[in-house]
Amino acid sequence: xxxxxxxxxxxxxxxxxxxxxxxxxxxxxxxxxxxxxxxxxxxxxxxxxxxxxxxxxxxxxxxxxxxxxxxxxxxxxxxxxxxxxxxxxxxxxxxxxxxxxxxxxxxxxxxxxxxxxxxxxxxxxxxxxxxxxxxxxxxxxxxxxxxxxxxxxxxxxxxxxxxxxxxxxxxxxxxxxxxxxxxxxxxxxxxxxxxxxxxxxxxxxxxxxxxxxxxxxxxxxxxxxxxxxxxxxxxxxxxxxxxxxxxxxxxxxxxxxxxxxxxxxxxxxxxxxxxxxxxxxxxxxxxxxxxxxxxxxxxxxxxxxxxxxxxxxxxxxxxxxxxxxxxxxxxxxxxxxxxxxxxxxxxxxxxxxxxxxxxxxxxxxxxxxxxxxxxxxxxxxxxxxxxxxxxxxxxxxxxxxxxxxxxxxxxxxxxxxxxxxxxxxxxxxxxxxxxxxxxxxxxxxxxxxxxxxxxxxxxxxxxxxxxxxxxxxxxxxxxxxxxxxxxxxxxxxxxxxxxxxxxxxxxxxxxxxxxxxxxxxxxxxxxxxxxxxxxxxxxxxxxxxxxxxxxxxxxxxxxxxxxxxxxxxxxxxxxxxxxxxxxxxxxxxxxxxxxxxxxxxxxxxxxxxxx
Numbered sequence: 001x002x003x004x005x006x007x008x009x010x011x012x013x014x015x016x017x018x019x020x021x022x023x024x025x026x027x028x029x030x031x032x033x034x035x036x037x038x039x040x041x042x043x044x045x046x047x048x049x050x051x052x053x054x055x056x057x058x059x060x061x062x063x064x065x066x067x068x069x070x071x072x073x074x075x076x077x078x079x080x081x082x083x084x085x086x087x088x089x090x091x092x093x094x095x096x097x098x099x100x101x102x103x104x105x106x107x108x109x110x111x112x113x114x115x116x117x118x119x120x121x122x123x124x125x126x127x128x129x130x131x132x133x134x135x136x137x138x139x140x141x142x143x144x145x146x147x148x149x150x151x152x153x154x155x156x157x158x159x160x161x162x163x164x165x166x167x168x169x170x171x172x173x174x175x176x177x178x179x180x181x182x183x184x185x186x187x188x189x190x191x192x193x194x195x196x197x198x199x200x201x202x203x204x205x206x207x208x209x210x211x212x213x214x215x216x217x218x219x220x221x222x223x224x225x226x227x228x229x230x231x232x233x234x235x236x237x238x239x240x241x242x243x244x245x246x247x248x249x250x251x252x253x254x255x256x257x258x259x260x261x262x263x264x265x266x267x268x269x270x271x272x273x274x275x276x277x278x279x280x281x282x283x284x285x286x287x288x289x290x291x292x293x294x295x296x297x298x299x300x301x302x303x304x305x306x307x308x309x310x311x312x313x314x315x316x317x318x319x320x321x322x323x324x325x326x327x328x329x330x331x332x333x334x335x336x337x338x339x340x341x342x343x344x345x346x347x348x349x350x351x352x353x354x355x356x357x358x359x360x361x362x363x364x365x366x367x368x369x370x371x372x373x374x375x376x377x378x379x380x381x382x383x384x385x386x387x388x389x390x391x392x393x394x395x396x397x398x399x400x401x402x403x404x405x406x407x408x409x410x411x412x413x414x415x416x417x418x419x420x421x422x423x424x425x426x427x428x429x430x431x432x433x434x435x436x437x438x439x440x441x442x443x444x445x446x447x448x449x450x451x452x453x454x455x456x457x458x459x460x461x462x463x464x465x466x467x468x469x470x471x472x473x474x475x476x477x478x479x480x481x482x483x484x485x486x487x488x489x490x491x492x493x494x495x496x497x498x499x500x501x502x503x504x505x506x507x508x509x510x511x512x513x514x515x516x517x518x519x520x521x522x523x524x525x526x527x528x529x530x531x532x533x534x535x536x537x538x539x540x541x542x543x544x545x546x547x548x549x550x551x552x553x554x555x556x557x558x559x560x561x562x563x564x565x566x567x568x569x570x571x572x573x574x575x576x577x578x579x580x581x582x583x584x585x586x587x588x589x590x591x592x593x594x595x596x597x598x599x600x601x602x603x604x605x606x607x608x609x610x611x
Contacts, residue, residue, distance in 0.1 A: 014069055020153070026093035027101040029053050034577065036109045040086060043136065045113045047582040048328065048547045048554070054078060054087035055203065061192040062155065062164065078199035079108040083329075084547040086112055087202075094195055095149050103142050107196060110139055122174050122182050125197035130178040143196075147175050150196055163187035317342040317482070323511045325475065328551035338475045338511040344482050345500035350492035353456070357449060357599075361456040364603050368460040384411030421527035421610055422464040422486065424520045425454060426512060427501070428534035429469040429481065434503040437595045443535055443572070444503050449599040450533065451483070451498045457603040459490040463610070464525065467494075470512035471504025474541045478511045479504055486523065506540040510552035513567070517560040529609060530560055530567045533602075537579055554583050568609060570602065 029036075029051070037051045056075045063074070077089035088108060092101040114131040116124055133140050151172055157165035164187045171191055174182045184191070322336035353361060379388045392410040433444040451467055458465045467483035483501065484494045513532070520528050538549030557567050569580060569589040580589045590605060592598050 014066065021093040022096045023093055025096055025098045025101055026091050027098055027105065028091045029088055029105075032102060032105050036086075036088060036105055037578070039106055040109050040113060041582075043110060043113045045086070045109075048084075048551050049081065050085045050547075050578060052085045052087055053090040054080065054199075057193075057199070059193060060190050062160065062189050076193045076195075078193070078197075078202075079112065080199035080202040081112045082202065087199075092195075094153065100146065100149055104146055104195065107139070107142060107146055108198070110136065111198065120184075121197075121200040122171070122184065125194070126174055126178045126180075126182070128198065129196075133178070146196055150194075151175065154192055161188070164189060164191070167191045314343045314346050314479075314481070317344060320476075321515060323478070323514050325510060326552040326555035328548065328555075333555075338478055338508065340478050340480045340511060340515045342480050342482060345497055348493075348496040348500045350496045351499050352492060353452060353495060354449075357452055360600065361453055364453055364457045365460045368457045368603070368607070379412045380409040381411045381413050382407070382409045384413035386412050388412040419461060419463055419610070420525050421529065422466075422520065422523040422525040423458070423529040423531055423606065423610075424466045424468065424486075424516050425451070425531045425533065426516045427451065427467070427469040428507055428509070428532070428536070429471045429479075429501060429504045430507040430536070431471070431503045431505055432507075432536055441596070442503075443595060444501065446572075446595050446598050447533060448498060448501055450602045451501070452495070453599045454602050454606065455484070455490050455494070455498070457606065464523065466519065467498070468516060468519075469501055469504075470509075471506060472508035472511070472540050473505040475508065475511070475544070478508050478515075480512060480515055486519075506544075507534070507536060507538050508540040508544055508549070509534070509538040510549070510556040513553065513556040513560060517556070517563060517565060520565055521563045527610070528565045529606075530565050531606070531609075532567065532569045533571075533598075534569065535572045537573065537575075550579055550583065557583060566609075568605075570598070570605065572598065 033051050040049070040051070041047050054077045057078055059074050059076050079086075079088050081087060086109070088105060092104055094104065095101050111125075111128040111132045114128055114135070116127045116131065118124075119127065129143070133143060154172070155168065157168045160168060163185060167184050167187050168191060170182045170184055171194060173180050175194070175196065320339040320341050323338045323340050324333045324335055325337035326332075327334055380391050381388070388410055391408065391412075395408040395410050398408075427447050429444065429447075433447060434442055436442050437446065455465070455467065464486050465484070466486045466488075469481040469483060470479060472478040481501065483497045484490065488494060509532075513530070516530060520530055538553045539545055540549065544552070560567050567584060567588060569584050570592060571580060571589060572592050572595045574591075574593070576589070576591050580591075583589075592601060
């Protein structure tokens with residue numbers, strides 16, 4: 001105990017003396033992620049990029065004696081961007097002021113927007129800085145303040161040897177004068193990191209945070225998602241082939257083995273399970289190399305995950321419908337790249353509305369009865385079935401006073417006031433909806449209840465509506481479930497199809513939206529609402545991860561809007577605000593934070609959208 005006390009006290013003392021950051025003024029990326037994303041897009045950055053934390057990079061610059069003793073100063077986090085993400089440091093505490101640390105986040109975001117040519121590290125960052133200040137001169141004041149604060153923290157050239165001092169002076173000149181031509185001379189150690197610049201050589205890893213390793217026949221289950229622990233810090237990754245495990249030579253001294261006499265029966269029960277050990281190991285590693293094999297771990301995924309046989313699977317309707325898909329890298333639609341598989345549930349029975357929903361359904365029906373088409377008298381008509389007495393008396397009075405109007409509207413007519421709109425509700429039935437929200441209900445159960453109450457409400461108004469669900473497991477297999485068509489009556493048979501919905505596979509949202517658009521645009525009504533319910537972002541096998549799926553979905557939504565449709569998204573994904581504003585616009589989606597409230601809120605949302 002005394003050794004531990006002395007060790008911890010020494011560690012705190014030496015770390016505090018060697019620390020060059022300001023913990024009291026620290027700003028975390030999570031605190032500014034939304035602001036940085038908005039700022040990046042406002043300056044013209046690509047909307048499909050996500051804001052993520054960057055990885056640790058080694059620092060080989062000269063460190064003080066205290067830093068070497070404390071083991072500090074050998075790592076840093078640069079900012080950079082790739083095709084899918086804008087990477088910013090996980091936290092910044094470089095300056096004693098929180099405002100300066102926030103400004104550094106925004107400055108790194110700003111210089112990430114501009115595009116530049118090739119060159120060395122200093123030239124590239126000088127060019128970025130020069131273009132940024134030229135396009136947005138309002139940032140010049142913040143830049144000068146950050147440069148002054150950063151230079152004050154850098155090592156004094158007097159404390160460095162001759163060559164390292166020349167490097168330091170060159171970097172200071174590059175920071176102060178972005179037009180100066182700077183060449184770094186060779187020195188024993190590289191210069192200190194420049195926190196105002198982007199990464200000298202960004203990692204070009206094959207693995208990033210948005211790419212997962214999938215077995216095409218094993219979709220990720222809800223239990224997998226629930227049991228896996230999230231790493232707190234992004235790591236660099238590499239790929240390698242799976243080791244065989246049968247090669248190599250292991251040598252050891254037989255004397256190192258315990259004999260029976262040396263064995264002591266001591267309870268060494270661990271308080272940590274394998275997953276905790278693995279996660280702790282991952283947190284301690286700077287670079288993680290992964291390999292793919294064909295084995296799974298029972299504690300991570302279900303054993304019964306292979307695709308069901310055709311006898312138990314749902315009924316396929318037709319040979320499939322070709323659908324286009326957007327490739328954001330090529331900036332073009334790939335003709336007939338996907339295939340929609342219309343399907344209907346195999347095992348369905350006509351059923352009544354569940355008892356637990358009947359009282360709630362009665363309240364919703366009473367509320368929606370005010371939207372029921374009714375017959376109204378329209379006064380002051382030029383032609384009609386009866387005289388409008390008030391208008392006719394006014395007409396006679398005007399004529400008596402010499403003001404004659406032969407075109408006076410003196411009739412009234414009884415007409416039906418109808419709502420001229422159609423709504424297609426598209427439900428995400430991916431496997432993630434199999435996750436439990438409490439001890440008794442899953443996400444798919446909440447979606448099922450929502451479809452019930454939504455249908456009860458619209459059946460009262462007389463509005464034309466259709467219900468469909470979708471999931472996918474590659475581009476050639478996008479399942480599109482027919483629950484209720486526009487011309488189908490809402491009855492016990494339709495309730496049977498609603499009752500039969502179940503989780504599917506992945507979420508190839510772009511293809512499903514395009515097919516739903518083709519169905520909805522055939523409606524002759526003047527208002528067409530495409531209502532989408534989802535619990536996560538677009539994803540699928542065959543590269544439909546990350547930005548590719550986001551961009552394809554956004555393009556599908558833009559196509560729907562051009563055809564006169566009104567897309568609107570209802571999501572229960574807590575991270576939806578990172579990508580839904582880019583997909584639908586800031587006013588065309590809603591986040592339901594309490595999933596259990598979805599059935600009650602969905603009809604109210606429809607009422608607000610169609611009034």
